[in-house]
Amino acid sequence: MDWRWDFTVEILPRLLLATLNTLMAAGVGYGIALVVGLVFALGQRTPSAVLNRGVREVVEFIRSTPLVLQIFFVFYVGPQFGIRLSPWTSGMIAIGLHYAAYLSEVYRGALEAIPKGQWEATRALNLSTWRTYTGVILPQTLPIALPGMGNYLVGIFKDTPMLSVIGVAELMHTANAIGSESYRFLEPYTLVGIIFLALSLPTAAGLRRLESWLRVRLGLTR
Amino acid sequence: MSYVAYLEEHGARLLGGAIVTIELTILSSIVAVLIAVAMGLMKLSTNAFVRGTATVYIEIFRGTSLLVQLFWIFYVLPLFGVTLEKFTAGFLAVGMNLGAYGAEVVRGAIQSVPRGQYEAALALNMSPMKRMRRIILPQALLIMLPPWGNLFIELLKGTALVALISVTDLMFEARQINGSTFLSAETFGTALVLYYVMARFGVTPLMRWLEGYAARRMGRA
Numbered sequence: 557m558d559w560r561w562d563f564t565v566e567i568l569p570r571l572l573l574a575t576l577n578t579l580m581a582a583g584v585g586y587g588i589a590l591v592v593g594l595v596f597a598l599g600q601r602t603p604s605a606v607l608n609r610g611v612r613e614v615v616e617f618i619r620s621t622p623l624v625l626q627i628f629f630v631f632y633v634g635p636q637f638g639i640r641l642s643p644w645t646s647g648m649i650a651i652g653l654h655y656a657a658y659l660s661e662v663y664r665g666a667l668e669a670i671p672k673g674q675w676e677a678t679r680a681l682n683l684s685t686w687r688t689y690t691g692v693i694l695p696q697t698l699p700i701a702l703p704g705m706g707n708y709l710v711g712i713f714k715d716t717p718m719l720s721v722i723g724v725a726e727l728m729h730t731a732n733a734i735g736s737e738s739y740r741f742l743e744p745y746t747l748v749g750i751i752f753l754a755l756s757l758p759t760a761a762g763l764r765r766l767e768s769w770l771r772v773r774l775g776l777t778r
Numbered sequence: 779m780s781y782v783a784y785l786e787e788h789g790a791r792l793l794g795g796a797i798v799t800i801e802l803t804i805l806s807s808i809v810a811v812l813i814a815v816a817m818g819l820m821k822l823s824t825n826a827f828v829r830g831t832a833t834v835y836i837e838i839f840r841g842t843s844l845l846v847q848l849f850w851i852f853y854v855l856p857l858f859g860v861t862l863e864k865f866t867a868g869f870l871a872v873g874m875n876l877g878a879y880g881a882e883v884v885r886g887a888i889q890s891v892p893r894g895q896y897e898a899a900l901a902l903n904m905s906p907m908k909r910m911r912r913i914i915l916p917q918a919l920l921i922m923l924p925p926w927g928n929l930f931i932e933l934l935k936g937t938a939l940v941a942l943i944s945v946t947d948l949m950f951e952a953r954q955i956n957g958s959t960f961l962s963a964e965t966f967g968t969a970l971v972l973y974y975v976m977a978r979f980g981v982t983p984l985m986r987w988l989e990g991y992a993a994r995r996m997g998r999a
Contacts, residue, residue, distance in 0.1 A: 620977035622938035625970055626970070628956070628966055629970060632966060633966065636960070715843065718845060728846065741853040745849050746850070753838065
């Protein structure tokens, strides 16, 4: 197969521009997921057993159904009831909620990993709930949660191509458009793969370093 | 149109799609497990070339999106003379992608078998092959089954993407029905529930049973 460099050079700026959209989608989606994930995690630790159970089932449902289908659901169900959402809005809601369910599991695991003695000590020292969380619990959960949070940051970035199905003009959507205009698929799809690799590998490596730096900073390892 | 009437008209088609999804899941699971074991063992090889090959495979498949890989296999490979039928391309792409994630699970599980087990097998003069097959892998299997449960759910969800290359799975049928009826809530809602049922009442109990079975065979239950 002939790789055409002139064509590569021609389409590269367009793909790089679309990469910005991909990064924005991943960033906004992750932002939503970080916050809603915390709501999901704390929603399973309330005094009400019914609420805990309900939130648990919602998280399980979101986690075990495909993201593409959720994207379609959010995008098409609104108009049926007179609510029209743009592809961007519905895409962000779907991907944000999907990853919120994953992140809530990371938070939950980290909170459960804190030894009971830590809670008892804060009680014995008569610390307020706020001081308990900010001064004792959260600094310890962060290094536990960070690897999982990092994995899902890379994960959400790699799942953004699914947004192309409802017409969000990210990287995959642009590659599809180039492919159907020029009938050349080799260069656009290969370039998309390379761009993803070039962004996700250093990010994953950087997150690993951040994790070990943080562990040292918090005095967990030397 | 009531939901019951909707199901009478379109239910069979959605179920037909679900069966294709199950077929895809089974086939790509087989591909994923084979690749994961091969790559996981290669990652532990003493030969730098073999180890490097596994690392490149794992990083490429974990570093890019399943959708990108699927489109590459379906639209670009034919340009190199490898034309795959869409169903085959679909389950191969999903299997190869999840196989890369599985390889790390296999490697981690083998590495977490206690060192003494290797030494004891060595002291009993077992060949490397026999040591792996009789001593290390059975114990590693017990360690890796729970993470594999999660991977199989990811795999089931991953098969939904093959609808984008027109494999007539559950996702594809849902889109078709939605396109002709515009009953989005019913259509996509039912499809979501079907995926959930397959994951929660199919994959999860099967893995639980497998974990129990493996533990009993190892004399640990």
